[in-house]
Amino acid sequence: MSTKPTSGVSSDVNDISIPSTCKAGCVESFGPDFQLVVKQVAVPEPGPDDLLLRLNATGVCYSDLHYMLEDLPMPKMSDFGTRSPGHEGAGVVVKMGSGVKGWKIGDRAGVKPMMEVCLNCERCWDRKETYCSKAVSTGLMVNGTYQQYLVSPARYTSRIPDEVDDFTAGPLMCSGSTMYQCLQEARLKPGNWIVITGAGGGVGHMGVQIARAMGMRVVGIDGGEAKRTLCMQLGCESFVDFADPTTNVVDEVLKTTDGEGAHGVFVTAGSPSAYQSAPKMLRIGGKIICIGLPPAGSTIAGADPAEFVLRNISITGSMVGGMLATQRCLELAQRGLVKPIYEKFSIDQLPEAVNKLRRGQIAGRKRYSRT
Structure with a gap:
């Protein structure tokens, strides 16, 4: 088991300088011979109701492989022009849209497999919002957590308790x-x-x-x-x-x-x-x-x-959990009852981490890419 990690990027509220570009794991070709490479991409700009997050950790999940392989009976990643997979990330708020309320710079935040849902339909009201017909799948329909900076709608971003480190919080967004x-x-x-x-x-x-x-x-x-x-x-x-x-x-x-x-x-x-x-x-x-x-x-x-x-x-x-399931998992982690097993990789090693997962060389452990 890995020891408790330190964040790969500072989350000091005073350290909020935002670069114009950042590193990201990008898919160059899809299908059985997909290629993932690390490139410099533009840092996105948050809309009025969005948060800009600087991610400290992202999970490497087998669903990411399915998205890159395009072997599931669902819309394909390439159909949306999506560049970066990844759907379980943890980091810190570094910029906010003009309409955002209830968040502040320096708050810790998590990104889930669903980037956004409508919150105004029967499924959303019945705690089945991940089945919402207007749900936006992270890392499939929009760029995901394989990049250092990511925009996330404020209303559907999860808050991470201080007692739960980023490398624990990341996998709770999806597998937990x-x-x-x-x-x-x-x-x-x-x-x-x-x-x-x-x-x-x-x-x-x-x-x-x-x-x-x-x-x-x-x-x-x-x-x-x-x-x-x-x-x-x-x-x-x-x-x-x-x-x-x-x-x-x-x-x-x-x-x-x-x-x-x-x-x-x-x-x-x-x-x-x-x-x-x-x-x-x-x-x-x-x-x-x-x-x-x-x-x-x-x-x-x-x-x-x-x-x-x-x-x-x-x-x-059953698909991934929504806001409530994620919150309950974070509470279990806060109490010390749930702790993911992982290995850390730098963002430059993302292709290596993905290939290890694809080859089944995981030895019982979830592997994480450190950004």
Whole structure:
């Protein structure tokens, strides 16, 4: 585990000089052979209702790879002319638009996977604003957090408590809020058994900690001894190594959960096998929550309809969390109950960090680029 980091850029309220250009990770080509390079780009100017943030940290998330690969059934990054991916950043306010109220220079702030929503529709009112038809996806529809300076609408920017450092706050904007939202929507109870596939990964390891903070009992599924060690340290009661050829994953989960199965299976891995095995690990009335995104057309989530009818199981999907889920995650971190695992890279090493993530060389840890 990494020790507590220091910010890559000063957040002193007196140090607010703003350059005309800044470094950014930019995509030069999209698709299977995408290329990410670090360039100098113009520092954006905030509009009347915007904040200009100087980012100290950005997460490197697998969704960024999907955006650059353009392998999901959704609008493509290149369709919007977006240059820089990234959707989980933390930094400091260095400039404000003329209409902004309630913020000041030097305030710490976070950028989430949704840059903006309408806040005036049924989904927004029902705490499902990430599904808003007018939502603007950060790093997909507009430039994201792979750059040192970024404009963010003041009304949808998250405030970061002083007790939560930037390298902790960054991943809470996405992986943390995603898992908090999923666990809330599953409507499980303290003491319930849950399974997290990909428990040692960037999203999964956050889920282990949040679920434990909610009083749930966690079975982690992942591959290798490094993942086993990490998952058990974070609070899993049991770990199942899918990479062990002698292990029957489903049998091991059932054995751990008193032969009944889990109340919920949270699939953070995007592999076909993770989705195929999920229904078999549920008890009667259990729920599958789809989180991991495999390439389009590669995987089907579900089972024979008789399984759903006779065992009263259900399946649903959940995207990233909104403002409330992010705030609750920050509060958990403030209390010391959630702490992401990461490695630090300089902004010049962004291409290296992205390539390591793409090759699966993450050894149970979420990797972060230091700006």
